């Protein structure tokens with residue numbers, strides 16, 4: 341058949357199909373491959389802020405490592421990460437491995453690789469693998485995210501990290517029961533959660549929110565129990581005295597109400613605060629925090 345408009349070449353009734361456009365990889369394509377050899381993923385949560393989640397998470401991780409377990413900790417507080425400071429790893433930059441579309445490690449970083457995957461290497465210190473968005477931001481930089489971006493950052497901190505073989509991956513959550521928490525329970529194969537609270541009434545009312553979040557019928561995640569923090573204060577010069585500054589046994593009563601184990605009680609100790617500020621977590625040494633964390637760990641292992 342003649343083509344009256346044949347200007348550039350003969351008319352082809354079956355023109356070659358346009359090369360199908362390659363679907364661009366997005367962060368949403370992250371899968372659970374890096375978690376294949378992780379045995380238990382446990383979130384450390386609380387309804388209320390400032391009750392000691394990060395302190396408990398960091399020190400529980402160190403205690404489990406001291407007990408001989410392989411441990412990682414993902415800092416899911418993408419708004420206010422505290423793990424780098426608490427572990428003295430601030431300013432360190434995690435390495436990256438690049439894999440091609442076939443899953444082969446790309447050794448030559450100068451080479452252009454189409455459709456590659458980047459895997460972040462965790463920072464290792466105190467026998468624990470740490471990952472935090474804080475390693476990618478300046479300490480004074482405010483982390484301002486829209487909800488979906490924050491959820492993606494959280495996913496990257498867990499799914500895009502080369503965890504290798506772990507007995508425990510702890511996830512330190514930001515306070516509250518918002519977007520991040522819902523994203524976590526939907527996107528990450530969580531085994532369960534530990535709830536941290538102080539014994540005071542105002543913190544306990546938030547424990548109920550935390551319990552209800554994980555026990556919500558659409559979420560339905562196991563709660564390992566409650567860790568009571570700042571249970572009493574003992575001054576160094578009066579080691580036998582206990583002052584119940586935030587009330588006594590509040591979490592014990594809450595644990596009974598919800599039929600949950602009380603995993604441990606951590607006293608308010610100046611050394612715990614100093615250890616956190618100085619990047620030398622108190623559980624590195626024997627003492628009240630290590631004892632409380634060990635007791636909690638033994639219950640987790642039951």
Ligand SMILES: Nc1ncnc2c1ncn2[C@@H]1O[C@H](COP(=O)(O)OP(=O)(O)OP(=O)(O)O)[C@@H](O)[C@H]1O
Pocket residue numbers: 386388389390391392393394395396417420422513514515569570606607608609610612613614616617
């Ligand atoms: N048992 C304790 N004894 C002394 N100080 C403590 C204890 N637990 C936590 N702290 C201190 O209290 C402050 C708050 O603790 P932490 O950052 O762990 O709380 P958080 O629940 O993670 O807070 P956020 O909700 O902001 O994430 C820190 O300065 C920490 O060092």
Ligand SMILES: [Mg+2]
Pocket residue numbers: 393394395417422512513514
């Ligand atoms: Mg915290």
